[in-house]
Amino acid sequence: MHARLLLLVICLIASRAFSFTNFDQCFDDIKKDNSTMSGWRDNHGHAVTDINKLTAISYKLCVDRCGTGIEAFKWTVFSQQFSNWVLPWLALLSQIPFGARNRYDNIKGAILTLGSPxxxxxxxxxxxxxxxxxxxxxxxxxxxxxxxxxxxxxxxxxxxxxxxxxxxxxxxxxxxxxxxxxxxxxxxxxxxxxSTWNVPAAASIIWVLVAYAFTIIASFEDIEGGFNSWGQAVGSAWCWLVAVVTGWLLISxxxxxxxxxxxxxxxxxxxxxxxxxxxxxxxxxxxxxxxxxxxxxxxxxxxxxxxxxxxxxxxxxxxxxxxxxxxxxxxxxxxxxxxxxxxxxxxxxxxxxxxxxxxxxxxxxxxxxxxxxxxxSPFPSRKKWGPAIWKRLGVATLAAVCLQWATTGAAIIVHYFTPAMGWGCRSLSYLIYGGLSTVVLGLLMLSSLLAHSASPYPAADPLGRPHSTTQQVCAVFAVGLRRVGHFLAAVNAFGFIVGCIFHFTNVYDTCYCNSTVPGLGAARAFFVFHLTHQDISGMTVAYAVGVSLSVVSAVVFIGFVSMFTDPPAPD
Structure with a gap:
């Protein structure tokens, strides 16, 4: 009885929070009403008066006649798409080496990894x-x-x-x-x-790659059908995980x-x-x-x-x-x-x-x-900043930024070149994800530099406490930056998963998001209902570029790691 009551309350809240719209039915009604002709558009946003060229409508007309609600949730679409595009990556995430003393710390490590690739x-x-x-x-x-x-x-x-x-x-x-x-x-x-290669780890990587290949092929076979709900962008945004998991297994x-x-x-x-x-x-x-x-x-x-x-x-x-x-x-x-x-x-x-x-x-x-x-004899005087640290730090930063933005950029390309082309809700969500990931990297890198500056080691203090005022100030900023970085990483990880769910639950299927209002502006924005052959050709190229960019970047990074793995032992 209590469970049913709780479910009823949730349904009532959801119905209040979201109003549902059947956009196909709304578009059919608009075509039958000549009074809406001022809002008729083609797929380039140009005004049209010929109903045979009508493939899109203005954002203003969409809101006036279709409302601000989302497309109704369809479980069959969600379960199929989420299972194909997201679940294999979540399974692969568990193959990252952890090794902490308790599950809580391992979960924190997983969140930090997902929040900042x-x-x-x-x-x-x-x-x-x-x-x-x-x-x-x-x-x-x-x-x-x-x-x-x-x-x-x-x-x-x-x-x-x-x-x-x-x-x-x-x-x-x-x-x-x-x-x-x-x-x-x-x-x-x-x-x-x-932590060496093992059958479960190899099987997880193979499973993800096979599933990714199958879903990519299927999406290219039917680009026009549900072009806003395909997950090429989602798969591309996750490609970094194959590189990271494989890299750690190579390093052991x-x-x-x-x-x-x-x-x-x-x-x-x-x-x-x-x-x-x-x-x-x-x-x-x-x-x-x-x-x-x-x-x-x-x-x-x-x-x-x-x-x-x-x-x-x-x-x-x-x-x-x-x-x-x-x-x-x-x-x-x-x-x-x-x-x-x-x-x-x-x-x-x-x-x-x-x-x-x-x-x-x-x-x-x-x-x-x-x-x-x-x-x-005491230890000789030591340089606190060891040799070649800036070179390694620079190379590592460059590799991190390149892999992050190659995979995130691939996801952005997929949505940016989907009509109506421009910065929309989906492409901006990936831009935010990549941006926050990079910010977290910068904050924690700076935190590590300040922490090392604040560390009194090798001074003989068994508690490891900073001594001078400068060290104490560095310590305060190091701890503060680290906590901000961890918080942003947690928010980013949660937002990324929620964004993937939104992508397949039609939350983004609104007049606002599908009209690319953030990039085009309300006055120029338009909602595309049907794709032309020219649109499909352009989207095929954009999808191929996005998928190739993410896959090639992962392969190149794995090759880079393998090149430096197992260096020759000293003579």
Whole structure:
């Protein structure tokens, strides 16, 4: 009884909110009434008096005789079109790697991805460029663990990686022979956690592509029938998802937060340190370790701690800094075997446990160096903004903007060149979607730059709080921009799904939307009822251009990602 009453109330509200119009019947009535001749138009908006040339009516006449209501909802049309054009993409969205600790965080990641494909593409591009860059960056390193270091650091892009401010921990990690097991174990554990190709993921991609191909072919076979309800634009606007999902599967990110942290904990069981007493001993679980993946609880690091790959934009700069710290220490272990000038004058004090030759070169006097070198030398001064960051940031931004606007632009082309041609409700909805997606990318990129500027790391503050006034101001703006960006992404994702539903439920089938009033203006706007052969030819070309643009852009992006995937390991 309560359910029926609720349904009745919903129907009453819907009937009040929307009045329905049968536009075909309205057009037939207009043709029979010569008093409406002043509103007769052809498909170019020109006034006509010959009923045989009457294919459209002015916006004013449409409102006067047909009203402001929408075309009546037809379940058969909606179910078929929505199932063909939208549901496969929603299924493919679930194949994006997530890996957060709970479902709520995974849903947030999915919403952020859908709300800003540009951000998802940006994070994906940064990830693959980072993997290529670190392999090139470590080529000149002579340390025998550099391959492990490259694989480990590349795999830790999905966590908030920090290098301990205790210089002795990292120094011991790269010098002590006992830590060989640490590098090997962490490399093997992380490699086992990669999100690789699997049958469900491949089947989802194939299903989407086959469904997309079938529906595209069917739409070209019958352009004239329901030309305002076909979903070529919807399919084109979703094409970025194939590129992003395929890209992540090619990269195989280690994004399962629990498993990555477990791998680090397991590797730390094999970590040794040379302490102040001159003894090489294993590190206890409760002690600090060289690799820390537990960022501060400060809201400044919220996105950096999220393990989903879409948040890699927030980890780009701290990760680059950590990579440089490890590289510097590897090089120091190789090239600087003598103690610093500030160290005491016991130049070649060997460790009481190990004093063996370095296996790579006969010029090495001691594998681990002097005790003074290990215990008393602080980290060298580091550049907060690592090398080649602006190049990678620029390339990633360009790739994100190109893929976003190639797919969104394809959807806009489809509707812009559908009579009456111009900026209408449908084309503007995609323009808003692409625009908000790009704005979200800009806001979160700026937020990540400010967050890195505000971060006191590597200052010795276990809470990770900003110190100076400038850092505090940067932190406030970083958090504010991030929250605005997340809010806009949520609104954009919701609006995109609602827009797809509106497209197939005739909500856009009104005098206002079908007359392209936003672009043409009320005085020049007109409602097209029947297409001519010339219209069909033009629409076929526009549809082909739109579909080709979206598909080719996705294929090109996948090729770009695959070109930088699995770079040659350092010699």
């Amino acid at each position: 540009a951000l998802a593409t940006y994070s994906l591009t940064l990830t693959v460029l980072n993997g290529y860059w670190i392999a090139e960056r470590y080529q000149s390193v002579k340390h025998r663990h550099k391959r492990h270091a490259v694989r480990v650091l590349s795999g830790l892009q999905q966590v908030a990686l920090r290098i301990s401010t205790n210089a002795n921990l990292l120094s011991s990690l790269v010098r002590l022979p006992e830590n060989d097991k640490f590098w090997q174990t962490l490399d093997e554990k992380l490699d086992a956690e990669a 990110p280690k994004c399962n937060q629990k498993r990555v942290e477990s791998a680090i904990v397991h590797a730390n069981e094999h970590a040794f340190v040379h302490d102040e007493s001159g003894v090489v001993r294993p590190l206890a679980p409760h002690e600090d370790h060289a690799f820390d993946v537990t960022a501060s609880d400060d809201s400044l690091f919220t996105d950096e701690k999220a393990s989903q790959p879409v948040y890699n934009y927030a980890r780009f700069l701290p990760w680059t800094e950590a990579v440089e710290q490890v590289r510097e220490e590897l090089n120091r272990a190789v090239h600087d075997n003598s103690p610093p000038a500030s160290a005491p004058a016991f130049d070649s004090v060997a460790f009481p446990v190990h004093n063996q030759a370095w296996p790579l070169s006969g010029t090495w006097r001691n594998r681990v160096g002097s005790e003074a070198r290990l215990l008393l």
